[in-house]
Amino acid sequence: MVKASIKLGHPTFVFARPLTPQSTLNKINLHKEFQSSGVTIIQGELKEHEKIVAILRQVDIVISVLPFPQVPDQIHIIEAIKVASNIKDGELPNKMVEVARTKRRGCGSSEFACKISCKLREYYKEYPQKRFLPSEFGVEEDRLSFLPPFEACLEKKRKIRRAVEASGIPYTYVSANCFGAYFLNYLLRPHEQHEDVTIYGSGEAKAPFTYEEDIANYTIRVANDPRTCNKMVIYKMQKNILSQIELISLWEKKTGKYFKKVHVPEEELVKLTETLPFPDNVRASVLHSVFVKGDLVNYELGENDLEASSLYPDYKYTTVDQLLDVFLVDPPKPALATF
Numbered sequence: 001m002v003k004a005s006i007k008l009g010h011p012t013f014v015f016a017r018p019l020t021p022q023s024t025l026n027k028i029n030l031h032k033e034f035q036s037s038g039v040t041i042i043q044g045e046l047k048e049h050e051k052i053v054a055i056l057r058q059v060d061i062v063i064s065v066l067p068f069p070q071v072p073d074q075i076h077i078i079e080a081i082k083v084a085s086n087i088k089d090g091e092l093p094n095k096m097v098e099v100a101r102t103k104r105r106g107c108g109s110s111e112f113a114c115k116i117s118c119k120l121r122e123y124y125k126e127y128p129q130k131r132f133l134p135s136e137f138g139v140e141e142d143r144l145s146f147l148p149p150f151e152a153c154l155e156k157k158r159k160i161r162r163a164v165e166a167s168g169i170p171y172t173y174v175s176a177n178c179f180g181a182y183f184l185n186y187l188l189r190p191h192e193q194h195e196d197v198t199i200y201g202s203g204e205a206k207a208p209f210t211y212e213e214d215i216a217n218y219t220i221r222v223a224n225d226p227r228t229c230n231k232m233v234i235y236k237m238q239k240n241i242l243s244q245i246e247l248i249s250l251w252e253k254k255t256g257k258y259f260k261k262v263h264v265p266e267e268e269l270v271k272l273t274e275t276l277p278f279p280d281n282v283r284a285s286v287l288h289s290v291f292v293k294g295d296l297v298n299y300e301l302g303e304n305d306l307e308a309s310s311l312y313p314d315y316k317y318t319t320v321d322q323l324l325d326v327f328l329v330d331p332p333k334p335a336l337a338t339f
């Protein structure tokens with residue numbers, strides 16, 4: 001995300017937890033790389049309210065990339081943005097209150113809401129506010145329901161969304177669906193010697209994949225785009241919507257290897273979500289939602305939703321086929337999200 005911001009020419013600040021003697025070499029080198037690229041790095045904790053307010057007075061856009069365990073701590077970012085932007089909780093800017101009163105008469109609530117959001121957009125053009133992109137980037141949790149372990153995690157994200165909306169801070173939510181390298185590593189395990197691949201359910205349900213670099217490149221564009229203010233942006237590129245069976249077949253063609261398919265039936269996966277310890281039970285419920293139910297392709301974009309590749313048709317995103325070619329020669333390091 002930082003590299004994409006720099007590449008697009010934006011003055012970029014990073015607020016990160018302090019480096020310690022236990023910090024990994026990778027993190028230390030990343031700090032050095034960012035600093036040599038002109039990034040302003042401020043080290044601190046999310047509870048250091050005044051420090052965050054002081055930084056926020058210097059920026060227009062705040063993008064949070066906090067992992068699940070820190071999702072609730074984003075409330076501190078919201079509080080700091082309100083102070084830095086002089087926004088009172090849930091209070092429309094005064095100028096807007098007059099508009100709201102005059103517009104209320106004679107229109108229904110949805111028409112009224114639309115008038116307000118249009119007026120808010122005009123207002124924000126005149127009185128630029130800081131925009132907040134909370135740490136989302138996965139499923140669209142306001143439109144889907146999940147098995148309990150994943151549901152509990154996503155409820156944390158829903159709470160932050162409601163707090164952002166109640167605060168009046170302009171926002172953009174990003175649903176990037178499946179992180180490409182992350183899931184290709186999880187499903188294909190290119191770093192291991194293995195004869196079989198696991199298929200969750202029938203393997204026919206489709207899911208949208210977005211290469212991590214594209215997630216960052218799209219998000220910096222989205223964050224700076226007036227069209228996406230107070231909107232949900234979904235990353236769902238047509239060429240990157242595939243089933244597990246299609247993914248494995250592509251990989252077999254490219255590697256010249258044939259893998260034995262080991263299916264995990266839905267009922268067994270549901271049982272695992274009930275019996276595995278945390279966080280494996282969460283991962284099992286993610287797999288159930290994404291690859292057994294096909295949740296990520298089971299809803300249509302609403303009138304208030306935008307899709308990234310349609311917003312930026314000139315941006316050449318990496319297709320899954322191209323990403324598999326990268327995996328053939330230099331597969332990215334596997335990772336496991338924390339919950």
Ligand SMILES: CCOC(=O)[C@H]1C[C@@H]1c1ccc(O)c(OC)c1
Pocket residue numbers: 137138139177178179186282283284286287290336337
């Ligand atoms: C393969 C098992 O799933 C995971 O490890 C978690 C990290 C995956 C995840 C976490 C949160 C999400 O919203 C999401 O959307 C597709 C995906």
